Amino acid sequence: MKKLFILDTNVLLHDPQSLFRFQEHEVVLPLLVIEELDEQKRRMDEVGRNARRVAKALDQLRQSGKLHEGIPTPGGGFLRVELAIDLPKIPEIKSHKADNSILALAKMYADKYPEREVTLVTKDIYLRIKADALGIKTEDYKTDRVNVEEMYSGTTTLKVAGDQIDRFYQEGQLVDFTGGELVANQFVTLLCEETGQSALGRFDHSKKAIVPLRYGNKDAFGIRARNKEQRFAMELLFDPNIKLVTLVGQAGTGKTLLAVAAGLEQVVETEDYKKLLVTRPIVPLGNDIGFLPGEKDEKLRPWMSPIYDNIEYILSGVKEGKKEKDSKPTSIETTLRYFKERGQLELEAITYIRGRSIPHQFVIVDEAQNLTPHEVKTILTRVGEGTKIVLTGDPFQVDHPYLDSNSNGLTFVAEKFKDQPIAGHVVFTKGERSELAELAATII
Incomplete structure (x- = not known):
């Protein structure tokens, strides 16, 4: 069954194309989110430009149907603007902040469609914490995330024989090396544990060889x-x-x-x-x-x-x-x-x-x-x-x-x-x- 994702305003301001990043699943935009985007459209920075880009994308989509009824998206998904205003009250939350209205909408959908996976997508950490406390499934926008702990460092160390380091200096390159696949311009520390010799080089993608630093x-x-x-x-x-x-x-x-x-x-x-x-x-x-x-x-x-x-x-x-x-x-x-x-x-x-x-x-x-x-x-x-x-x-x-x-x-x-x-x-x-x-x- 297709999943249902409710998008917070900050997701759209972060990536206007997020409307179309959820493949075959359904995307719901609360009317409150549209109003918050409208408040940002006159800004002359990146936030304002992103708000205007979202508006243009929605305006183009509505040419093929009614947004409140839902419109198919190019990736095979479905996008809808939710007009619900009289949302159920959440006893645990007393304030009338916009975030809490989005929480109420997410809870309404989760209760209405128990057989579907309903997820609130927001970049607001505190909103995710509140949603989790209320039992509402929530997650950060993951499309452009990189695991920094596994991030490419640009460098590596290869253990080689002493004669390979000698040849590296003599010939100005080293082709016959082992220790994993290197990428273009990756830096290499060649290390011979037996002799203590070492050398610094860079992987030349065109030569498929490690060459000395210039x-x-x-x-x-x-x-x-x-x-x-x-x-x-x-x-x-x-x-x-x-x-x-x-x-x-x-x-x-x-x-x-x-x-x-x-x-x-x-x-x-x-x-x-x-x-x-x-x-x-x-x-x-x-x-x-x-x-x-x-x-x-x-x-x-x-x-x-x-x-x-x-x-x-x-x-x-x-x-x-x-x-x-x-x-x-x-x-x-x-x-x-x-x-x-x-x-x-x-x-x-x-x-x-x-x-x-x-x-x-x-x-x-x-x-x-x-x-x-x-x-x-x-x-x-x-x-x-x-x-x-x-x-x-x-x-x-x-x-x-x-x-x-x-x-x-x-x-x-x-x-x-x-x-x-x-x-x-x-x-x-x-x-x-x-x-x-x-x-x-x-x-x-």
């Missing part, structure tokens, strides 16, 4: 890798054939610092890209910054402080003469302004990325774990010819109210692109900010 020891504006994961990251950040890089790790592991340094190096020094564009979610739902005082740069400064901190740290090396050129100003603030005036550096709110075409740029999206899979897709589809995009973040530090470590855009993209030759992924494990920072991240 850019692992690269100097980027005076910044160099301090551990093997950072060397792996440098390899991806400087390889022109890699168009998408995902760097995952807790605070202090150096993912953002390396990305910014690599971007500056390839924009300012080698001029491989025309501009370094750095962006990050302003607030969890991507709201506008118009309420802040001042010009755009002044509005952005509080939200972009971590990026400024990294840039200032990098440029402090320039000022101290590590990479100083007489033709460039040495004051950090002046240098920042100099790069911006030349069009080499842009710090932008992620709200304004949509609708742009971004060619020949080095793009960094920081704190990408606070983006939905749909928002990350929107950003990736803005990428023009010759552009490299880097997503950084920590999936265990999600601030978005309806996302978690398994459902955010960063982990979703890393998992979906793990076998693509133009993409690479690294999970950072070692903190490099300071001894105290690493210790705090570990024991607290």
